[in-house]
Amino acid sequence: MAKLTTYQVTEIAKDTWVINEAGMTAMFLLKGTERALLIDTGVGMTDLKKLISWLTPLPYDVVLTHGHPDHIGGAAQFEEVYIHEKDEDSLKPINYDSIADYVELLGNMGAYDVYDCSPADIRRIQKMPKCLPLKEGMVFELGGRSIEVIETPGHTSGGCCFLDRKERILFSGDACNGNLLCRDSINTLLGALDKIKSYESEFDRNFNGHVGYAGMPFVGSMDHSIMNTAIRICENILSGTAKIEDGGKNAFDGDCKVATDGRIRIVFSPDRLIDEGEIPVR
Template identity: 30%
Template sequence: MILDYLKVGPLDVNCSILVCPNSNEAIVIDPGGNEEDILARIAALDARVKLILITHSHFDHVIAGARLKKETGAPVCLPKKDRGVWRLMGLQFKLAKIEGKKPPHIDRFLKEGEKVSVGSLSLEVIHTPGHSPGGCAFYMKDENLIFAGDSLYRDSVGNWQVPFGNFEDLVRTLHDKFMTLPDNTRVIPGHGEETTIGREREHNPFLKPGRIE
């Protein structure tokens, strides 16, 4: 697998591009802005985008979604349990003063445990509520890799003090979904630098006993 990611948009979202080395078919995760940069990176990889995955329904993760869909023809996929928040995406764009752009149309809703595949790439949908009610992570077990969205960061965790965020849900997500993964699992968060489950288990202050329990 070929993996590349770049920081995009007003909040420096990590937009990931995964490419099957056999077919050059690709998946893009969280196209949060800077459409031209994303398209240039796709062209440099000689990739053909077949799926666009969104981890959760916050504006900063989808700003480039409509343009990317138009240019590639790839369907846009969103966790089914985040549909309610998605209905407010137009309002989010307005409040964030995202001008001249509209949210992409969602073509497919994803369920917990579902596998999405392109070429030799296969990702499992893991429901990770807390930062948003229906957010998800995308897990590649064979690659020891997880795209965490805004649930787990290097040395931090997702903000639960946002509209529709939930502290108790985030705690369960961190302990039941992330801390059960192997230590060598590579974590690509929604923002910031990448990390591993083992590093966060040892160093993340929010995962220390009593901190968020």
Template identity: 30%
Template sequence: MEDWFKVKKVADKTWAIHDKTQVACYLVEGEEKAILIDTCWGLANLAELVQSITSLPVKVVITHGHPDHVCGAFQFSDLYISNEDKGLLNAFYNKQTRRQLIENRFKDQLSADFSEEKWINAELGNVSTIKEGDVFELGKRDLKVIAVPGHTPGSICLLDGENELLFSGDSVQTAPVLMHLDTSLQLSTYFDSLVHVCSFEEEYDRILPGHGETPLDKAVLYELIDGVSEILEGNVSGILEQTFFGEGLVCKFNETSIIYNENQL
């Protein structure tokens, strides 16, 4: 487990947990409860690691339904995800899909004691849906749901106003924001979502993303807004490249970048 995860305290009672693939999830404690934001791939015992950090009851909130954020969810009993991404979550608990993920992505990276069959046949616990404005009360610490459709239809951010933190999933990050996927919405929808997140800017100073460096200054959000605006206005365009996730137009800004589809503006 120590070989698979790296834990970094990023704020008071807040830990970033990066797995071996550089996907991040976050453990957030209040006085009475804790929240785990996303679950990485689930290829090691994340639940045991979480229990070694906190003795509080833990609920899991998923920022969006992609496999690198949901495939470890089976290790926990209480899960929350937007209704729009619940179908994606379920799709990645299809046994054939999970078998293909292991074969195509991780076959040569798994530890000797990892059980492929247990992972492939994993089943989800109780799944509840969440929406814009819902609040998780942890005991003198609240996390508020902000809807940010774009990367996926049901992507969310979580706002911790008391500690001025924004947990942004894959919607705001320095790693490329993938907007050329089958699950991606129009680039204009993503732009509107970024502007919506910006409307809460007085309540956070740092952004904690699902990939790449963490925490980030909120200036990266303004950069993404400006860059996507330039694309939509036709002032800049990306360079067509073949990426791991298929062909897309890659547009690099300063610290951030985006990959999009010209047919989904």
């Protein structure tokens, strides 16, 4: 059976596209009247400058929701990218071998059945981009459209979401999804999820960074109930009432645990419920 090329571009709102890169990860391009904004850079299989030039002639900025390999793989195609300082080390330099491992993992989870791709397609560019700071409250003015930065640590310490009030969309990277890996404390993650929820009246749709995950032919936003369930799981972990299973050693250097509620799961370190010095959010 013929397979799809390594990326598909889908219009999800006016002047707004999702770029699904081989079921590995999703990027988003937003356009105003003056500028455009690329959110995340995928695993690095795609010639992003060429792709963006097809969609808009406008100048643009590149922002990264966080420093994980599946979101920064194409960052070196650009001269400069915005990233939170706490995730900056992931670009010094980009670990392309870990991206290749991730591609192989997702490929074998179903993406190779759908997309004609392999780790050899990753563009291993060695010249790293200049890192520009992403901070809470920063606004990218695109012309008739403002995109606000919301710091959301938890999945990574430097994780950020992007709120588009005009189209009422939140672009949340991996900050809140149905299979949520927590690399900070659960208390920190809960604080970030509370924060996302506090903006709930300002977005109708929440696109995370994995539209079309592992070859699933789906381009859509995430149900708000996932955010509410993730909050409930964090609360239950902290109160000792969560349903917790052993998660093996994959996600952390030490043991990790998995707390579930229906189909929603949070992977976390049992040693990091509330870090020393943190103010409990509940």
